[in-house]
Amino acid sequence: MHSLKEITKPIKSELEAFNEFYKQSLKSKVSLVDLITNYILKQKGKKIRPLLVLLSAKLCGEISERTYRGAVLVELLHSATLIHDDVVDNADKRRGFPSINAVWKNKVAVLMGDYLLSRGLMISVDGKDFDFLSTITNTVKRMSEGELLQIQKTRKLDIDEETYFQVINAKTASLIETCCEIGARSVTDDPDKISAMKKYGENLGLSFQIRDDVLDYEGTTKLFGKPIGGDIKEKKITLPLIHAFKNVSKDEVTRIKKLIKNGGKSDDIKTIISFVQKNGGIEYSEKMALELAQKAKKSLIIFQESPEKKSLQNLVEFVVERTN
Amino acid sequence: MHSLKEITKPIKSELEAFNEFYKQSLKSKVSLVDLITNYILKQKGKKIRPLLVLLSAKLCGEISERTYRGAVLVELLHSATLIHDDVVDNADKRRGFPSINAVWKNKVAVLMGDYLLSRGLMISVDGKDFDFLSTITNTVKRMSEGELLQIQKTRKLDIDEETYFQVINAKTASLIETCCEIGARSVTDDPDKISAMKKYGENLGLSFQIRDDVLDYEGTTKLFGKPIGGDIKEKKITLPLIHAFKNVSKDEVTRIKKLIKNGGKSDDIKTIISFVQKNGGIEYSEKMALELAQKAKKSLIIFQESPEKKSLQNLVEFVVERTN
Structure with missing residues (x-):
C-alpha cells in the first residue's frame, strides 16, 4: 500500500x-x-x-x-x-x-x-479566476442537491442503484472532480487534458465513496470515522444493501427494511450486515469500486509517464485499498 | 408614516x-x-x-x-x-x-x-456579473467578521462606541449598502451615482440597526421580533447602553455590568432599562439614528426629483419611524 x-x-x-x-x-x-x-x-x-x-x-x-x-x-x-x-x-x-x-x-x-x-x-x-468560480458554485449546488436527494430517498427507504450513483456523484465525486478540473484549468486550456483530469477525479471520487460505504459493512472495527453500521442506523441505504436486495425475494426485502425502520438495534444491525454479506452486496460493491478505480487510472493514458502521473495512480490505489 | x-x-x-x-x-x-x-x-x-x-x-x-x-x-x-x-x-x-x-x-x-x-x-x-460577485463575497466576509467581532466583544462586555459602529456597519449596513450598489451598478458606470447610492445604503443600514437596538429598550411591547430586553439577555451591549455608561461613574458601570453578567433576570432587566433611559441612552441613540437618516436622504441630492427618489426618501422615514 x-x-x-x-x-x-x-x-x-x-x-x-x-x-x-x-x-x-x-x-x-x-x-x-x-x-x-x-x-x-x-x-x-x-x-x-x-x-x-x-x-x-x-x-x-x-x-x-x-x-x-x-x-x-x-x-x-x-x-x-x-x-x-x-x-x-x-x-x-x-x-x-x-x-x-x-x-x-x-x-x-x-x-x-x-x-x-x-x-x-x-x-x-x-x-479574476472566473472559471474557478463557475466550477465551484456549480459544485456547491450539486453537493447540496445531492445530499438533499439522499435524505429524500432515505426517508422512504427507497433507492435504486441508478439513484445511488446520482447521489454519490453529486455529494462526493463532484468536489474531487472539481479539484482536478481546477488544477488542470490553472495551467492549460487544452480541452483533452481538462476532460481527462475531470474523468480521473469523478471516478476516483465514486470509487472512494463506494469504498467508504463498503467499510460500513465490514466486520473489522474502523480506526477512524464512524463505527460499523453507522449508515444503517442513519437509515442510509448504500450500494452493498441495494445490491443484496436484488438477489432476494420481495418478502425478504420487506423484512430487512422493517429492521432498518425500527431504528437499528445492535442485534438487527448484525442481522443486516450478515444479510448483505451473504447476498453478494460486499463483493459486488468492491468489484464496482475496483472498476471505477481502473477507469480513473485509465483516463491518465494521454499523459506521458512522470512522477506526478505515478502519484495520481498511486492515490487511486491508496483510496481503494484503505481500511479506514 | x-x-x-x-x-x-x-x-x-x-x-x-x-x-x-x-x-x-x-x-x-x-x-x-x-x-x-x-x-x-x-x-x-x-x-x-x-x-x-x-x-x-x-x-x-x-x-x-x-x-x-x-x-x-x-x-x-x-x-x-x-x-x-x-x-x-x-x-x-x-x-x-x-x-x-x-x-x-x-x-x-x-x-x-x-x-x-x-x-x-x-x-x-x-x-458574467463579476462586479456583483466581488461586492457580494466581500459583503459576506464583512458580515461574518462583524458578527464574530460582536461575539468577541460581547463575551468580555467590553465595547466602545467606535467598535459598536464598526460592528453594525459590518453586520447590517454592509448588505443594505450592497443592495443599493448592485442596483446602481446594474444600470450605470457613473462613479458619482454609484458612490451616492452606496452612501445612501450605508447610512440607511446604520440608522436601521440603531433603531432596532433602541427598540430593545423601549417600554412598549414589540409587535414582532425579539421581546424587550432580548439584547441584554444575550449580553449584547448596544449604543443606548454604551452611551449611558459614558454619563456615570466607573462604579456604576461595574454595578450594571454585574447585573448583565448574572444572566439578565427579569428584575435586573427592568433596572438596566431604566438606567439607560435615565442616563440619556435612548435620547442619544435616537438622535444618532435621525442624523444618519438625514445623511442617507442627503446623499440622494445629486438625483433629479422622481417617484423613485421619493420612495427611497420615504423608505428612510419608514425605517426610522417604525415601532417594531
Missing part, C-alpha cells in the same frame, strides 16, 4: 508553498477569527484536495499563482463544509480535537464557516 | 417581474428541494432588499436583466442567511410559519441554505 508521504513527494515544495499561502489567506483583523483559524491550522488535515489540485496542475503544465489560488479555494470550501457539518451533526470531535462548535458554540462555528467560504470566493474574484 | 405599499408603487410591475424570476431561479430536479422552496415562497417576506436594488437601479438608469439578476442574488443570500440563523438559534418559527429546521430538521435546513446561496452565485456567474 502506498503512503501519502510517497504520493506527495513530487510536489513536496509546492505543498509547503501552498501551506504558507493558505495560512496567509486566513488572516483577519478580528482577533477571535485569528484565534480560531490558528486552532484549525494546528489540526493539519490530510489536505487531499489541494494535493489533487497541485498534482493535476503539474501533470498538465507548470504550477502557477493561479494553481495556488485554486488549491486554497477548494481547501477553504472543504474546511467550511466540515465546520458546518459538525454543527449539524452536533459532533464534538474533529481530527481528535474538540470541534469548533464544541469550543466556541454553534453560532461562532456557522459564522466561521461562512467566513472561510467567502475568503475562498474572494481570492478567486480578486485573481 | 409611509406604508411599504406606497413605497413600492414606482416599481410595482418590476417587483412582480422580480417575483417571477425569483420563483424560476429556485426550481430544482430534486423534489424535496422544490417542496421546501415552495414553502419558502408561500411566506412572502417584505422583500426590502430586492426593493432597494430595483429602486436604486431605476433612480440611476433603466432597469435591465442585470438588475433582476442582482435582485435575485441579494434575496437568495438573505434567505440563505435567515435559514442558517434559525438553525443556529434553534428557532422554531419564522414569519409566523414553523421554521425549515423545525419541519425538516437541521441538516436539511443547512443544505437548503447552501443550495440557495450557490444558486444566487451561479446566476451571477452565468450572467
Whole structure:
C-alpha cells in the first residue's frame, strides 16, 4: 500500500508553498477569527484536495499563482463544509480535537464557516479566476442537491442503484472532480487534458465513496470515522444493501427494511450486515469500486509517464485499498 | 408614516417581474428541494432588499436583466442567511410559519441554505456579473467578521462606541449598502451615482440597526421580533447602553455590568432599562439614528426629483419611524 508521504513527494515544495499561502489567506483583523483559524491550522488535515489540485496542475503544465489560488479555494470550501457539518451533526470531535462548535458554540462555528467560504470566493474574484468560480458554485449546488436527494430517498427507504450513483456523484465525486478540473484549468486550456483530469477525479471520487460505504459493512472495527453500521442506523441505504436486495425475494426485502425502520438495534444491525454479506452486496460493491478505480487510472493514458502521473495512480490505489 | 405599499408603487410591475424570476431561479430536479422552496415562497417576506436594488437601479438608469439578476442574488443570500440563523438559534418559527429546521430538521435546513446561496452565485456567474460577485463575497466576509467581532466583544462586555459602529456597519449596513450598489451598478458606470447610492445604503443600514437596538429598550411591547430586553439577555451591549455608561461613574458601570453578567433576570432587566433611559441612552441613540437618516436622504441630492427618489426618501422615514 502506498503512503501519502510517497504520493506527495513530487510536489513536496509546492505543498509547503501552498501551506504558507493558505495560512496567509486566513488572516483577519478580528482577533477571535485569528484565534480560531490558528486552532484549525494546528489540526493539519490530510489536505487531499489541494494535493489533487497541485498534482493535476503539474501533470498538465507548470504550477502557477493561479494553481495556488485554486488549491486554497477548494481547501477553504472543504474546511467550511466540515465546520458546518459538525454543527449539524452536533459532533464534538474533529481530527481528535474538540470541534469548533464544541469550543466556541454553534453560532461562532456557522459564522466561521461562512467566513472561510467567502475568503475562498474572494481570492478567486480578486485573481479574476472566473472559471474557478463557475466550477465551484456549480459544485456547491450539486453537493447540496445531492445530499438533499439522499435524505429524500432515505426517508422512504427507497433507492435504486441508478439513484445511488446520482447521489454519490453529486455529494462526493463532484468536489474531487472539481479539484482536478481546477488544477488542470490553472495551467492549460487544452480541452483533452481538462476532460481527462475531470474523468480521473469523478471516478476516483465514486470509487472512494463506494469504498467508504463498503467499510460500513465490514466486520473489522474502523480506526477512524464512524463505527460499523453507522449508515444503517442513519437509515442510509448504500450500494452493498441495494445490491443484496436484488438477489432476494420481495418478502425478504420487506423484512430487512422493517429492521432498518425500527431504528437499528445492535442485534438487527448484525442481522443486516450478515444479510448483505451473504447476498453478494460486499463483493459486488468492491468489484464496482475496483472498476471505477481502473477507469480513473485509465483516463491518465494521454499523459506521458512522470512522477506526478505515478502519484495520481498511486492515490487511486491508496483510496481503494484503505481500511479506514 | 409611509406604508411599504406606497413605497413600492414606482416599481410595482418590476417587483412582480422580480417575483417571477425569483420563483424560476429556485426550481430544482430534486423534489424535496422544490417542496421546501415552495414553502419558502408561500411566506412572502417584505422583500426590502430586492426593493432597494430595483429602486436604486431605476433612480440611476433603466432597469435591465442585470438588475433582476442582482435582485435575485441579494434575496437568495438573505434567505440563505435567515435559514442558517434559525438553525443556529434553534428557532422554531419564522414569519409566523414553523421554521425549515423545525419541519425538516437541521441538516436539511443547512443544505437548503447552501443550495440557495450557490444558486444566487451561479446566476451571477452565468450572467458574467463579476462586479456583483466581488461586492457580494466581500459583503459576506464583512458580515461574518462583524458578527464574530460582536461575539468577541460581547463575551468580555467590553465595547466602545467606535467598535459598536464598526460592528453594525459590518453586520447590517454592509448588505443594505450592497443592495443599493448592485442596483446602481446594474444600470450605470457613473462613479458619482454609484458612490451616492452606496452612501445612501450605508447610512440607511446604520440608522436601521440603531433603531432596532433602541427598540430593545423601549417600554412598549414589540409587535414582532425579539421581546424587550432580548439584547441584554444575550449580553449584547448596544449604543443606548454604551452611551449611558459614558454619563456615570466607573462604579456604576461595574454595578450594571454585574447585573448583565448574572444572566439578565427579569428584575435586573427592568433596572438596566431604566438606567439607560435615565442616563440619556435612548435620547442619544435616537438622535444618532435621525442624523444618519438625514445623511442617507442627503446623499440622494445629486438625483433629479422622481417617484423613485421619493420612495427611497420615504423608505428612510419608514425605517426610522417604525415601532417594531
